[in-house]
Each structure stands twice: as C-alpha cells, then as structure tokens.
Amino acid sequence: MEPLCIIPCGKKKIWDKQADVGPVAAREAYIGTFHRLCETYADHFKLDWVVLSAKHGFLLPKDIVPENYDLTFNQKSDQIVTGDFLANQVKNKRLDIFSRIIVLTGRKYKPFISAAFSSTNPEIAYPLEGCKGIGQMQQRLKTAVANDTPIHPGY
Known part of the structure; x- marks a missing residue:
C-alpha cells in the first residue's frame, strides 16, 4: 500500500477570489502556492492525500469546506x-489503514500529527524538514515533480 500524504491547508482560499462561491470540496478550497505544490506532488506520485486544517482537521479531497476561515x-x-479530535478522525476516515x-x-x-496517529504508530516521514524556509520547500517540490524523483522515502 502506498503511503498517505498529509498536506497543509494554507491561508489563501477560493473565497479570497470568489467571495460568493459557497461550500466547496477541499480539493478546490485551498488555492495558495504551497498548498497547490503539495497537492500536485501527491497527485503526481499517485499518493492518497488529506489536507490538515486547524479548523476542520483532516479533510479528504472530496470533503466539503463550508466557508472561508482564518485559523x-x-x-x-x-x-x-x-x-483527540484528530485521533477520532483517523479512525472515522479510515486513515488508520496506512x-x-x-x-x-x-x-x-x-x-x-503525532497525537493523531499515536494509537496506530505508522512510520511518519517529514521530507521537507530541514528546509530553510518556504521557498526552499517549494523548490524541492517543484524539482521532484519536474524530474519525476520523489522526495519521500520508500520509493
């Protein structure tokens, strides 16, 4: 089984461009550069992914984000x-299979993330750890996709 990829939500959301758009799927809600690069990376390497949001917790790509928020x-x-909320989502959304x-x-x-997965104890890798900032993280993701060379272990 392929690993689960957890990507960040990001401050910039669809409602910042289209205020009256209404509820949307998580895949459409987050439009910031870093989020989009993470999503592109996960899709390119055919990884299942979820967004981690401070307000909503783990969001599957089709989960609905009801409105704009800043948290x-x-x-x-x-x-x-x-x-505890995240740990319950891990079970309820079947993220515990990874x-x-x-x-x-x-x-x-x-x-x-550690708290959320404490009962399932998966192998957790942070391939962007050690980057000197968001710019280096973005460059690492872009290069990985462009060269078809994953940055995550076990590939």
Missing part, C-alpha cells in the same frame, strides 16, 4: 482542533 495552528484559539505517512508541512503541524 492556524500557531494561534491560541479554542476553535483549533485537538489531538502504515506510512508522508508529511509535506512545516514544523508547527508535527505535534498534531
């Missing part, structure tokens, strides 16, 4: 999903 894991807010996880996010997501 990040860096904020202090009681609206941010908890580790024995390997590829995480294409920054450091701030790491404790949430």
Whole structure:
C-alpha cells in the first residue's frame, strides 16, 4: 500500500477570489502556492492525500469546506482542533489503514500529527524538514515533480 500524504491547508482560499462561491470540496478550497505544490506532488506520485486544517482537521479531497476561515495552528484559539479530535478522525476516515505517512508541512503541524496517529504508530516521514524556509520547500517540490524523483522515502 502506498503511503498517505498529509498536506497543509494554507491561508489563501477560493473565497479570497470568489467571495460568493459557497461550500466547496477541499480539493478546490485551498488555492495558495504551497498548498497547490503539495497537492500536485501527491497527485503526481499517485499518493492518497488529506489536507490538515486547524479548523476542520483532516479533510479528504472530496470533503466539503463550508466557508472561508482564518485559523492556524500557531494561534491560541479554542476553535483549533485537538489531538483527540484528530485521533477520532483517523479512525472515522479510515486513515488508520496506512502504515506510512508522508508529511509535506512545516514544523508547527508535527505535534498534531503525532497525537493523531499515536494509537496506530505508522512510520511518519517529514521530507521537507530541514528546509530553510518556504521557498526552499517549494523548490524541492517543484524539482521532484519536474524530474519525476520523489522526495519521500520508500520509493
């Protein structure tokens, strides 16, 4: 079985361009450059993927995002999903079937991902860890797709 790829949501969303668009699938909701590069990477290497959102938790590509929001894991807010909420989603969305996880996010997501998968104990890889910033992360993703050379382990 291929690994599950976890990608970040991002601040820029479809409603920033089309305010009256209404609810949309997660695949359409997030339009920021980094998110799109992560999604392109996952699709290119034929990986199942989910978005990790501070507000909604794990979103499958077809899950509906009802409206615009501005919430990040860096904020202090009681609206941010908890580790327990994420762990329940792992079971309910059948993400517990994956024995390997590829995480294409920054450091701030790491404790949430660890908490979410603590009971299933998959192998978790962070191939963008060690990058010196978002620009280097984006370049690594672009190069991997352009050269058809994955950055995730086990390939």
